Amino acid sequence: MTIALNKPVAPNLAKLIQYLEQVHDSGWYTNFGPLHQQLTERLERFLGVENLLLVSNGTLAIQVACKVLNVQSALTTPFTFVATTSALLWQGINTAFCDIDNDSYNLCPKHVDQALQLDNSYDAIVATHVYGNPCDVAAIQNVAERYNKKIIYDAAHAFGVKVGDKSVLSFGDASTLSFHATKVFHTVEGGAIVFKHKADFEKAKQLINFGIQMDGSLGEPGINAKLNEYQCAVGLTLLDEIESIIENRANLFQQYRAALENIVELPVWHPLASYNGAYMPVCIRDNAKLLKVINALNVNEIQSRRYFTPSLDVAYSEQKSFGCNNSQKLATSILCLPLHNYISESDIKMLANIIYEELK
Ligand SMILES: Cc1ncc(COP(=O)(O)O)c(C=O)c1O
Structure with missing residues (x-):
């Protein structure tokens, strides 16, 4: 499925x-x-x-x-x-x-x-x-x-x-x-x-x-x-349900992070901030490895999205830029994994395992 x-x-x-x-x-x-x-x-x-x-x-x-x-x-x-x-x-x-x-x-x-x-x-x-x-x-x-x-x-x-x-x-x-x-x-x-x-x-x-x-x-x-x-x-x-939705998503987000933190790069969170589990971005700076992961997820019918790409200074190159190297590199390295209210912890374990197998 x-x-x-x-x-x-x-x-x-x-x-x-x-x-x-x-x-x-x-x-x-x-x-x-x-x-x-x-x-x-x-x-x-x-x-x-x-x-x-x-x-x-x-x-x-x-x-x-x-x-x-x-x-x-x-x-x-x-x-x-x-x-x-x-x-x-x-x-x-x-x-x-x-x-x-x-x-x-x-x-x-x-x-x-x-x-x-x-x-x-x-x-x-x-x-x-x-x-x-x-x-x-x-x-x-x-x-x-x-x-x-x-x-x-x-x-x-x-x-x-x-x-x-x-x-x-x-x-x-x-x-x-x-x-x-x-x-x-x-x-x-x-x-x-x-x-x-x-x-x-x-x-x-x-x-x-x-x-x-x-x-x-x-x-x-x-x-x-x-x-x-x-x-x-x-x-x-x-x-009426928002507290449990946020709690559930934040919990799923933490499950992901625990499973992936030694395998991929993750964004460093604001130290004082709470989590809402809106997205699950991972960063894989080696392009060949990133493509391998995307392919393995596709084969397993797991949707993922390269989000955000391209870097918008490239997309709107007629606008002035003060130099956006970090963004340009990240835009080719980022991948968002499935995260929503209906995903399960076992889905996350399975998904993390697929990524682990591709990157080990
Ligand atoms: C960061 C960001 N800004 C703005 C928007 C635009 O919001 P809307 O789709 O409600 O117009 C989105 C929507 O996806 C977004 O992710």
Whole structure:
């Protein structure tokens, strides 16, 4: 039987229907309805944040955050899902790449510092908590303060992650989430932005509703990025189970790490961070060995994905780059293994054994 790379969590159907009946009875399908309100409040409580705005996907979350913070140029990471960069480029933002840290695979604060010494014209730093592993938020904050830059974190992978006792979403001026079906928590399609400042949240709330202001008058032109009530119903249903989903995934992630730590290179985790088991990346720098592993997994009907490749400074080579050797090397060495709520510990043992046999 095929082992899937990812499998969306299925909401409990009976519970989902109860929420859908509420939508049906109220006739309120979208535009900040009662389920939208409930989901917002419950997410804020669960995540330990304020100023959370639901939006229709994680890509628009980045674009709206940039718009609200008036970002016209940004330094960003080349090692992330394409949406982090394409969202900036689609927005017409002058985007330049800085290299990642070789251990954590996240945007490297030292490289950002060096880039800003050479060119201080950028408005913002846009970094991703890759695979749910928090960036060095303290060092990025330090650089941003010294050069007076905004920070936006793409936290699409980092739902529920904490740094010490604080939500990872509480760092920076804004953090964005994706609630795509493949994510740890989902609303089929969807996302959110968590703003540091209430005023930014208020502005964003108008911008995602065409720019219509509270009194009905028109402000700055906006867009439609609202999350509808049907999708909120999925979110509310899944939120009831989210603690056990994260616990299960984090446990599976640790099983993997224990089985693989002496066989392959693994990302070095932020020392104060919790785990959400969003992804299981392994790094095999010898290309022939990497191809052998991929082949053996294929033969055993185990899905894997070279994620992320290519390095985005290569894909968008017309954009400025401050040199991204670490990212380019990693992009040809990384492989994500199956990790989702329905995989078993015995699947993981079997899979680790296949990798061991190929690399010993
Ligand atoms: C790091 C990252 N950023 C942004 C996105 C875009 O989110 P969405 O698919 O909800 O637009 C994703 C989605 O897969 C992602 O992994």
